[in-house]
Amino acid sequence: MKNSPLSGIQISTDKEDLICYSFDASIAESALPQAVAWPKNTDEVVRLVRYANENNLSIIARGAGTGMAGASIPSENCIVLSFEKMRKILDIDTKNMTAVVEPGIVNGRLQKELECLGYFYPPDPASLNICTIGGNVATNAGGPRALKYGVTRDYVMGIEAVLSDGSVINTGGRTYKKAVGYDLKNLLIGSEGTLALSTRIRLKMLPLPEDIMTLLLLFKNLEASAIAVSKIISSKIIPRTMEFMDRLTIEAIENYKPTGLPTDVDALLLIEIDGYPATIKKEAERIVDICHSLGGEATVAEDDMARERLWEARRSISPALYHIKPTKINEDIVVPRDKIPLILTELQRISEESGIKIISFGHAGDGNIHVNVMVDKNNKEEYAKGMRTVKRIFEITLKLGGSISGEHGIGITKSPYIGMEIKERELELMKGIKGIFDPKGKMNPGKIFR
Numbered sequence: 001m002k003n004s005p006l007s008g009i010q011i012s013t014d015k016e017d018l019i020c021y022s023f024d025a026s027i028a029e030s031a032l033p034q035a036v037a038w039p040k041n042t043d044e045v046v047r048l049v050r051y052a053n054e055n056n057l058s059i060i061a062r063g064a065g066t067g068m069a070g071a072s073i074p075s076e077n078c079i080v081l082s083f084e085k086m087r088k089i090l091d092i093d094t095k096n097m098t099a100v101v102e103p104g105i106v107n108g109r110l111q112k113e114l115e116c117l118g119y120f121y122p123p124d125p126a127s128l129n130i131c132t133i134g135g136n137v138a139t140n141a142g143g144p145r146a147l148k149y150g151v152t153r154d155y156v157m158g159i160e161a162v163l164s165d166g167s168v169i170n171t172g173g174r175t176y177k178k179a180v181g182y183d184l185k186n187l188l189i190g191s192e193g194t195l196a197l198s199t200r201i202r203l204k205m206l207p208l209p210e211d212i213m214t215l216l217l218l219f220k221n222l223e224a225s226a227i228a229v230s231k232i233i234s235s236k237i238i239p240r241t242m243e244f245m246d247r248l249t250i251e252a253i254e255n256y257k258p259t260g261l262p263t264d265v266d267a268l269l270l271i272e273i274d275g276y277p278a279t280i281k282k283e284a285e286r287i288v289d290i291c292h293s294l295g296g297e298a299t300v301a302e303d304d305m306a307r308e309r310l311w312e313a314r315r316s317i318s319p320a321l322y323h324i325k326p327t328k329i330n331e332d333i334v335v336p337r338d339k340i341p342l343i344l345t346e347l348q349r350i351s352e353e354s355g356i357k358i359i360s361f362g363h364a365g366d367g368n369i370h371v372n373v374m375v376d377k378n379n380k381e382e383y384a385k386g387m388r389t390v391k392r393i394f395e396i397t398l399k400l401g402g403s404i405s406g407e408h409g410i411g412i413t414k415s416p417y418i419g420m421e422i423k424e425r426e427l428e429l430m431k432g433i434k435g436i437f438d439p440k441g442k443m444n445p446g447k448i449f450r
């Protein structure tokens, strides 16, 4: 097979491999691909894309499969391109504070490498120990630190990408500023593998902050926690994270992996501030005052171990919830910050009226609430009720000026709802762009648009 167009490329059609690459972290139905390939470099990606073209196969890019919207689920007659083997850090340029990476590098590994050099890559999805930078770029991933530092898009300077015809393009570049032509790089960010395959990414990095302080704020009343979020920010403090958990989330964590969180409170905020020690000390005092003025209790994590324990609790939410019900319909709505109290009360009301458990947690500082509608997919009636509940939640979110996805993207699971938010003319433009990049509709078909 030396002269085969795919010679040297690792490919499998074994059933066990096809099964492993047939699902992601969402509730979307899995589907088997025809084959899975693990390219090692851009040339191999190009050859795979050309081969797929000649053989009428679709191409599904895959990072680590941690996506929450079914965006990397195979479609009919497709080949999955897993970027696991393209995981090198190609360059760290401390003079210009940039790093060039291959798409398969795990976010947490990049963070650690940069930290050793005194630098910092802020986007930190809670899945950071498994998800890849390529997946983060394709979903424009956010994370707890987005409140102060922004999301993936804010750190991508340039992308090398392979188009559906096998040609290679370079978008963006090495400079922090650029005002030349349309911004193709930004079109690729968040496009969920439907326009092109990223093969090399240049990222911005920042100096590590001098110091970090972690605070835990406990509230007996859900509304007070939401008001605390607005009060802290309107007093001109921008924490690096401001994570919210409701009572059911706290109970779920403590039942699953006890970390010492109190279960007799209605909500908590996990807040981190960073900067110069003297500044953050003052900010912490102000936050504690705000918390007390709303009847809450505040504690400061005393050392790294205490801090890590709190973040461990935050990261265990997802597995903990599966002990409540077998299916969690996980949505990541986002509302303007001042509407957080309203949306939380509405969610409570919908849950009481429908009898369906809704568990909320998330990045309260930027209004991005992870809403988990807890059902059993095998109970058809309950599942249908859960799906109706999701639609009601989207309607209310949009009425409050919000959006149906803050960071997970549309994929398959939210594609039936995209028209609730994006109007016809805008959708036409988006589909037109897709048609120019991918005239045969072979790049991750069935995702974003139905």
Ligand SMILES: Cc1cc2nc3c(=O)[nH]c(=O)nc-3n(C[C@H](O)[C@H](O)[C@H](O)COP(=O)(O)OP(=O)(O)OC[C@H]3O[C@@H](n4cnc5c(N)ncnc54)[C@H](O)[C@@H]3O)c2cc1C
Pocket: 024, 025, 060, 061, 062, 063, 064, 065, 066, 067, 068, 071, 072, 083, 103, 124, 125, 126, 127, 130, 131, 132, 133, 134, 135, 136, 137, 138, 139, 140, 141, 142, 143, 144, 191, 192, 193, 194, 196, 197, 198, 199, 318, 407, 408, 444
């Ligand atoms: C426990 C848990 C916590 C999470 N927390 C967060 C969070 O805080 N914030 C957040 O934003 N998300 C979060 N997520 C969702 C998920 O981790 C992110 O969407 C992440 O960016 C997906 O990365 P991945 O490598 O797993 O990509 P995949 O799931 O494999 O793929 C996601 C999308 O990217 C495309 N893609 C992958 N690689 C490429 C490439 N090289 N070129 C083109 N397209 C590509 C795929 O086709 C697909 O459309 C969480 C998920 C879990 C399971």
